[in-house]
Amino acid sequence: MDFDYTAEENAFREEVRKFISENLPPKKERDKNFLNTWLEKVRAKGWVGFSWPKEFGGSAGGLIEQTILREEMALAKAPPLGTSMMGLAWVGPGIMEYGTEEQKRKFIPDILDSKVTWCTGYSEPNHGSDLAAIQCKAELHGDNYVVNGQKIWTTGAPWSQWIILLTRTQFDVESKHDGITCLLVPMDAPGVEVRPIENMAGDKHFAEIFFTDVQVPVENRLGAEGDGWKVTVSALANERSSIGEVTQMFAKLENLKELVKVTYKQGKPAQEDPSVRRKVAQFEMKIAAMKYNGLRYLTKQIKGEPLTSETSVNKLHRASLEIEMDDFAVELTGQAGLQLRGGDAAVDGGSWSKSALNWPNVVIGGGTPNIQRNIIAERLLGMPKD
Ligand SMILES: Cc1cc2nc3c(=O)[nH]c(=O)nc-3n(C[C@H](O)[C@H](O)[C@H](O)COP(=O)(O)OP(=O)(O)OC[C@H]3O[C@@H](n4cnc5c(N)ncnc54)[C@H](O)[C@@H]3O)c2cc1C
CATH class of the missing domain: 1.20.140.10 (Butyryl-CoA Dehydrogenase, subunit A, domain 3)
Known part of the structure; x- marks a missing residue:
């Protein structure tokens, strides 16, 4: 086992350090445009979606370099490399793995360019650990799924534009892992109501979300109908890995x-x-x-x-x-x-x-x-x- 970095990897670390020293002023010297400028600069460097394939707008960077990049950014207490943490950590990878070509074209660039923020709608009031038992219902009527149900503890819901939503499209299933379907839903769709929840630190980072007859076009389904559990398992592994x-x-x-x-x-x-x-x-x-x-x-x-x-x-x-x-x-x-x-x-x-x-x-x-x-x-x- 070799824990040493190669000359190229060490050079990359130096490049990141140099960039940080040139572009990350002390907190008290940052003006209100600082974050946007920072996001544009790291995007121009190719450091957002660093390891994503080039065809999707990433840099196809190596995983070790990506780790170096994260280490240096964390040690410098730099702002994030994008505004959508969930978009970068698991929604984007999920779309690249399971999405249609149209979905990839539509959603991936906006995640990389920090134009949208995503939240994750898995947990329900009675189904957190037992996630596969979710009840939020999606019924296909013509070209649309009609969604009714509730989610809870949805981090980022008060300010997100999109949600990756786990729904049940079939109820008479042998295994509860079957009949689950993943939908990509705009948070401003009629029938979506967000009620922020305050945590004990006084922050309103998460929310309950109520869905009443929300129409979701069938082209917003991620993966096949009934394949939602498969999509979620890989997203959860990415979530746990980032935590x-x-x-x-x-x-x-x-x-x-x-x-x-x-x-x-x-x-x-x-x-x-x-x-x-x-x-x-x-x-x-x-x-x-x-x-x-x-x-x-x-x-x-x-x-x-x-x-x-x-x-x-x-x-x-x-x-x-x-x-x-x-x-x-x-x-x-x-x-x-x-x-x-x-x-x-x-x-x-x-x-x-x-x-x-x-x-x-x-x-x-x-x-x-x-x-x-x-x-x-x-x-x-x-x-x-x-
Ligand atoms: C800060 C925060 C952010 C969150 N963000 C999101 C989000 O963005 N999106 C989202 O969908 N959800 C989110 N959640 C919800 C989170 O995923 C659930 O709270 C979690 O999965 C637990 O589910 P639950 O709250 O229903 O508790 P329960 O599942 O009811 O668990 C209660 C207790 O029972 C134990 N327990 C339950 N089942 C078992 C078992 N089989 N074996 C042993 N022990 C068991 C649990 O360990 C726990 O101690 C967030 C939660 C928090 C606190």
Whole structure:
């Protein structure tokens, strides 16, 4: 096993660093046009959809370079490379894999050019972990599906233009995994009602969505009718892989290392306290374990094999690690650590306490820890179900 980078890969890392140093001003110097300019520049560099095939507007870049790109962007705390995280992480790849030529032409360029934002409509009030039991109904009438039902916890729904929607087109099925169909639905279609939900950190990032007689043209179906589960399984593997990605954790660790330098414990910088040093070292080791596990996925992908259940391992690992790191930071900073964004005494702009309250994002979003454990036990370790 060779962990060293080639000369080309190291040169690519230097290129990314140079670009960042030339194009990413400190936060307080950024004006209101900064984000648009940034998005145009990274797109012009070919770094959005970096590993996507050229025929779809990507750069056909190597997966190792893509990892380098993500690492450097995360460490520099750069803005995202596109406005639609879900579009880039799983909707776009899903359309490239299962979409018609017309769908690819229609949807892919807008994702790459940050012209649209996508959200993901899987969960329903009674069907989250048991996703295959969804009830949101789509009936084919002529050239349109007519959709009736409800989704919940839909991240980004309040500002998204499109939703990838899992519906049931057949109810009398032998297996609940059959009869599911995936539709691509504009959020401004008549009959779509979005009701934002506030989370405990005070953000309204997700929403309930009600569908009443929503007409969806049949050409907006992704994959064949009844094949929705297949489309979803590959999208979920991509979702878990992006949640389980280690680059964000390295950036978080760097923040924590800064925090222990400037926070005082019994009159001395906290980093001089052996128990604090031990804890930070433990986090670093756990993140390194995540990194090397992630490299296994990467090796599989480089060999052309699709990612499946293995992405659950890092998803599960990250969930507990993020909570531990946030709790540690909040405890270390005492009362100030409890202050949310906006408070005068808030540490790092309140980001630690905000992150501590946002734990459901990485813990429950993309599937709960118990569900990841089931997947690991049954599909990776081959353990019996009962
Ligand atoms: C921040 C956040 C963002 C989200 N974003 C989206 C989104 O964009 N789109 C979307 O569709 N959904 C989204 N979700 C929903 C998320 O996917 C579901 O909440 C999740 O799958 C769990 O489903 P549930 O809430 O119905 O809980 P339940 O499935 O009712 O689970 C409740 C508890 O029972 C346990 N449990 C359930 N079944 C089993 C089992 N078979 N074995 C062992 N334990 C089990 C679970 O682990 C959990 O502890 C989001 C959720 C959160 C918190």
